[in-house]
Amino acid sequence: MSDTPKELKYALTHEWTLDEGDGVVSVGITDYAQESLGDVVYIELPEVGDKISAADEAGAVESVKAASDIFAPVSGEVIAINEDLEDAPETINDSPYGDGWFFKLKMSDPSELKHLLSADEYIESVEEE
Amino acid sequence: MNSRSCLYTAHEKMGAKFVDFSGWDMPLHYGSQIKEHHCVRRDCGMFDVSHMTVVDIDGSDVRAYLRYLLANDVAKIIEPGQGLYSAMLNDRGGVVDDLIVYALPRGFRLVLNCATGDKDLAWMNEYAQGFQVTLQQRDDLAIIAVQGPQAIARARTVVGQSIGEKISALKTFNSVFAQADDSWQYARTGYTGEDGLEIILPSSEAEAFWWQLHDAGVSPAGLAARDTLRLEAGLNLYGHEMDESISPLQANMAWTITWADSKRDFVGRSAVLAARDAGPQDKLVGVLLTQRGVLRDGQAVYIEGCEQLGVITSGSFSPTLGYSIALARVPVQAGEWAEVAMRKKRETVRLIEPGFVRHGQPIFAPYVEQP
Numbered sequence: 001m002s003d004t005p006k007e008l009k010y011a012l013t014h015e016w017t018l019d020e021g022d023g024v025v026s027v028g029i030t031d032y033a034q035e036s037l038g039d040v041v042y043i044e045l046p047e048v049g050d051k052i053s054a055a056d057e058a059g060a061v062e063s064v065k066a067a068s069d070i071f072a073p074v075s076g077e078v079i080a081i082n083e084d085l086e087d088a089p090e091t092i093n094d095s096p097y098g099d100g101w102f103f104k105l106k107m108s109d110p111s112e113l114k115h116l117l118s119a120d121e122y123i124e125s126v127e128e129e
Numbered sequence: 130m131n132s133r134s135c136l137y138t139a140h141e142k143m144g145a146k147f148v149d150f151s152g153w154d155m156p157l158h159y160g161s162q163i164k165e166h167h168c169v170r171r172d173c174g175m176f177d178v179s180h181m182t183v184v185d186i187d188g189s190d191v192r193a194y195l196r197y198l199l200a201n202d203v204a205k206i207i208e209p210g211q212g213l214y215s216a217m218l219n220d221r222g223g224v225v226d227d228l229i230v231y232a233l234p235r236g237f238r239l240v241l242n243c244a245t246g247d248k249d250l251a252w253m254n255e256y257a258q259g260f261q262v263t264l265q266q267r268d269d270l271a272i273i274a275v276q277g278p279q280a281i282a283r284a285r286t287v288v289g290q291s292i293g294e295k296i297s298a299l300k301t302f303n304s305v306f307a308q309a310d311d312s313w314q315y316a317r318t319g320y321t322g323e324d325g326l327e328i329i330l331p332s333s334e335a336e337a338f339w340w341q342l343h344d345a346g347v348s349p350a351g352l353a354a355r356d357t358l359r360l361e362a363g364l365n366l367y368g369h370e371m372d373e374s375i376s377p378l379q380a381n382m383a384w385t386i387t388w389a390d391s392k393r394d395f396v397g398r399s400a401v402l403a404a405r406d407a408g409p410q411d412k413l414v415g416v417l418l419t420q421r422g423v424l425r426d427g428q429a430v431y432i433e434g435c436e437q438l439g440v441i442t443s444g445s446f447s448p449t450l451g452y453s454i455a456l457a458r459v460p461v462q463a464g465e466w467a468e469v470a471m472r473k474k475r476e477t478v479r480l481i482e483p484g485f486v487r488h489g490q491p492i493f494a495p496y497v498e499q500p
């Protein structure tokens with residue numbers, strides 16, 4: 001089974017969310033997602049300043065094999081994007097929970113975090129797929 | 130339960146991620162298909178292609194039978210070991226399968242696609258009526274492809290001097306047998322656009338040989354890399370560039386049909402002749418997309434001033450070029466530029482002769498700005 005850190009929250013659409021404090025979360029895709037996609041070759045990120053609602057499209061990731069949209073796990077404003085991914089999309093495969101993060105959101109409604117899945121719940125959802 | 134190659138355990142030990150390929154659990158990659166792709170282009174890699182169907186044919190009518198069954202003409206084969214690429218056609222001139230036929234010390238050997246193996250055997254048995262031939266499927270054989278600029282040098286460190294010299298002297302599509310019989314066949318063929326060998330050997334000896342190659346510095350590569358390599362080389366894949374409804378003339382395979390002997394009848398002959406006389410409606414081309422995005426099978430290709438749409442038959446990302454490439458069937462009047470309906474918008478693409486990379490280098494004219 002792929003790596004699924006306990007300290008993160010997850011969306012059914014395979015994004016992870018890390019609560020960084022002060023109402024800020026960072027977002028990326030899970031180890032399971034990167035493994036299913038295989039080698040990532042292109043990445044589309046939102047722009048800093050974009051206001052996104054939970055479950056809205058916030059970017060895309062394209063591998064040799066398939067393309068997949070990235071959805072915002074919670075609502076908020078984009079305050080940072082990981083520009084390094086543009087030139088080194090393979091970072092998503094090498095380090096999905098570390099250097100492979102996608103963007104940071106300043107949450108407009110931190111209570112939305114409660115709706116996300118725990119690591120165990122996410123693992124269960126993946127096993128049902 | 131899926132079939133497993135005799136190398137399954139070796140793949141597991143090497144960290145393979147498996148994929149269901151027509152009922153076979155075969156290695157998709159061993160970590161990164163892009164790294165495996167580069168390894169084959171720059172050095173050398175090995176593929177397990179034991180899922181492919183091998184059929185040996187013998188009997189007093191074997192030549193007459195194959196001259197009728199195949200669109201290419203085995204009369205071109207003079208001595209054991211020589212091989213030919215050929216289509217096997219149906220009555221309508223569509224492609225039942227594409228294959229390589231070799232002369233064995235006794236009889237002939239066909240190497241066919243895995244996905245079409247059962248259909249092919251039924252087809253071949255049906256057409257064997259009236260010929261003195263016996264067909265034998267060789268489930269006891271494995272196939273290992275060693276491909277890349279260093280393939281011959283690396284393989285030679287494993288196979289011994291005598292056979293090594295014969296391998297180095299082999300011309301493309303020729304093969305040599307290491308034993309007096311037909312076990313251990315080394316063929317100078319491949320599906321990557323690089324130099325290399327396809328080695329057909331007894332399954333019982335395949336795993337030891339695989340590890341010997343590994344110890345000689347040959348890295349394993351999966352079917353995912355095999356697909357991007359063949360696409361860069363502009364090589365057809367059955368079920369994509371051709372199938373039973375596609376004439377070889379529509380798939381850049383006219384060169385594989387031998388008309389030299391006007392008295393030779395072969396299955397599909399009259400249909401292909403009629404199609405040739407009617408002239409082409411469409412053509413198979415290479416597609417370059419230098420912008421972001423990856424071309425995918427089935428996407429529509431729009432040609433300016435042309436109502437008829439084209440279609441991407443195989444689309445992927447080219448690790449060597451660093452952008453997406455594809456093969457597409459487009460109306461015959463298509464010029465150098467077209468548009469493809471991508472995921473979210475139409476993108477401009479350039480159309481070229483099929484074939485992108487050979488021996489590690491791009492083989493098409495450099496990209497110029499669209500006028």
